[in-house]
Amino acid sequence: MAVNFFYFFIFPGLLFTAVTGAFLSWFDRKITARVQFRKGPPLLQPFYDFFKLLLVKETILPKHGSPVLFLLAPVFGVIGAVLAGIFILLPLFDITTGFKGDLLVIFYLLTIPSFSYITGSLASGNPLAAIGGSREMKLIMSYELTFLLFIAGIIMKCDQQFDLYNIIHAQQTGSPFIASISGVLLFIVGVFCIQAKLALVPFDMPEAEAEITEGIFIEYSGPAYALIKLTKYIMIFILPALLVAVLMNGFRLEGINILWAVLKILLVVLILTLIRNTNPRIKIKQAIGFFMIWMNLIAVIALVLISFGY
């Protein structure tokens, strides 16, 4: 029992994912600054932001809306992100528990933060938040099928194995899945799905800053917004970790391999950041077209290639 609490709250649960994610979020901001020839924020900036929101600021409740749902939504978001993070990270660190690391459970848990954002934004009663919420809904509907095809591709590559332990083991005994044509195609699809799940710039229409002024988060302030920041920190760590686990050989935790594990995560975050910095925000219609037609097409090609053994 105590060990389960340890898994949930300390390692690899809430504390570990949050701290690592905060550093990754700093990395993201620093790379953004360097791309724009700026100096960028200090290393502990995400912690300053989080503790300022949590300890100093007050939370203002919406007058026209549902305050209870408004406050509960960020809590659900954090819980969903932490649960998904545990089920991704336990196999990665090769800690065996009763749970077998089923990919479909991870798929469902990863949608909880997005749904909690939608709930919170619609409960705030702000028209701009409602626009953001509806955009987030359309975005989920467009990328979720692609993400499912991506997971189906991984499962097919691993001889219909659903659990993450076997997928990582199959890669570590054989070759990593990315070292094949279908693996590269799946990597491209996965990177764009993660980009949309994190709502980074080509797909940030739910929280378009200049257009609908942070959209879904417009009414959040103080500790409630701190929890949303926490969810974002956790998500920017666990989604690249999932990609590393299913395509790039997972982690090996002895000697020099720890360095490789860190570099693999940083590489995926670097790719996400560079995509974010070199693209403008697209319209929601274009995003749906992009995922429904092009990404699905690439995913299906990858599935066909896998069935022929490439």
Added chain:
Amino acid sequence: MAIKIKKVGFKNYCFKKSLWVFHFGGASCNNCDIEILDCLTPRYDLERFGILLVGSIRHADVLLVNGSINKRDKDRLIEIYNQAPKPILVVAIGACGCTGGIFAEGITFAGPVDRIIPVDAYIPGCPPKPEAIIAGIVKLAGR
């Protein structure tokens, strides 16, 4: 220098290290707006002090007010100030924000900013240079 946040400690340190800025332009001639935007460009880069420009007043820690405040702006300014989560710092930028400047005796003028809401720092100039704005914000964060 009206409100003091002189409680040194972890909370106050985090607050000073992460000031998020919301920009309220009154009846401005746009010069101060352009100088404020200059502060966020690569040449001056306020993000190295943790300062970000946010889109929603609910996320803001600093309310930048520039331009002369006329009778219509006054209600909006009070509403924005009441919508902000406390503690919030108010900075009046430019001659119009600080004193009224050349509009001080106009018939539509509704008083300088500190007669409407409490102001924590004044940055005079017409417009103030980005260096002056950064100096003002660093002084505000340093006290």
